[in-house]
Amino acid sequence: MALYVYSIATEGHPRRLDGLKGVGARPAPLRSVTAGPLSAVVSDISEEIRPKRRDLLVHQEVQERLMADGPVLPLQFGYIASDDDAVREVLDTNADGYLAALERLDGCAEYHLRVAQEDEEPLLRQILEDSPEARELNERIRAGDPDPQLPLALGELVAREVEARQESLAAGLVQALLPFAREHVVHPPTGSDFLNLSLLVPQEQKEDLLTAQANLVREIGGGVALRLAGPLPPYSFV
Template sequence: MALYVYAITGEDHPRHLDGLTGVGADPAPVRAVTAGPLCAVVSDIAEEIRPKRRDLQAHQDVQERLMAGGVVLPLQFGYTAPDDEAVRQALQENTNGYLATLERLEGCAEYHVRASQADEDELLRRILQDSDQARDINDRIRAGAQDPQLPLALGELIAREVEERQESLAAELARALMPYARDSATHPPSPPDFLNLSLLVPHERKDDFLAVQASLATQIDGGVEFRLTGPLPPYSFVQ
């Protein structure tokens, strides 16, 4: 029977899987497949798994149960294998790599930091206040100038200003938070976000990290929303 694979742990990880069922229309018990010093946490499946809400939640529930017991190498949603033997072979073929990754992730959790422009009107007001050129073009348009190039010029100027300001703020926020992380990963942001940053934060730095993040959130002005999610399984740092 095919298997759904949730994560890889060390053999001695206290997995506490009793009573936990996995993904699928007929959820099977979550169990471990062991190969040497490693275990893969799996459940039997009888169909192709789609990213439905129930299955996404089941996947996350397994990760959270495992994280409570120590370091875990989480797999992204949807990873499957033909059978137990295929899982054991995969563990054996990359034992050293998995062990190295588990060591690197030891004592850490992932946090996501996102920033978006929640108030576009406020940003526009700031640009018109700070940019003589933008303010001049805007004043000419409001005064009734008939030049059809003026709105286009103003739009292009504002777009450049928005991009430059958001890139600068994203870099500033990342610089302030990265000293508290063991590793970081920058992801392409999806509008309206202009920052999508993952940080691998050691447990002993968590309080300092959260304090700095909270301070930054109160300091940011200009209609910017700053959002934090975590602690999470360290998906972004699995290699």
């Protein structure tokens, strides 16, 4: 029977799975497949698994339960193996790498920071104040200059300034938070975000990170939203 694979841990991890059911319309109990020093947490499945809300929540609950008792390598949602032997083969083949990764992640969790321009008005006003060229174009438009190129020129100039200032702010935020992380990954921004940052944070640095994030929110002021999520399974560092 096919298996849904949740995560990998050492054979000595407690893997407290009592009361947890797996993904799918007919969820099976969770169990372990062990090979040498490693174990994978799995459940039997007899269907194609799609990212439905219930199954996403189950996947996350399993990771959080396991993280509470020690380091794990959380797999992304949807990892399927053909059978127990296939899982054991992967564990055997990659044992050294998995053990090194588990040691690296020990005592850490992922924190995820997204930063977006929530209100552009303060930024646009600042650009008009700082840029003589933008200010001149804006004043000519407001005075009724009929040149049809003026709005386009002003729009392009402002767009370049917005991008440059957001890139500068994003770089500054990364540098401000790096002292609290063992590792970091900058992901491509999505939607209205201009920073999408994952931090691998040791437990002893958690409170310092939260304090630093709160201080940054106060320093930046209005118009920019900083959304910090965590502690999370360290997906970005597996």
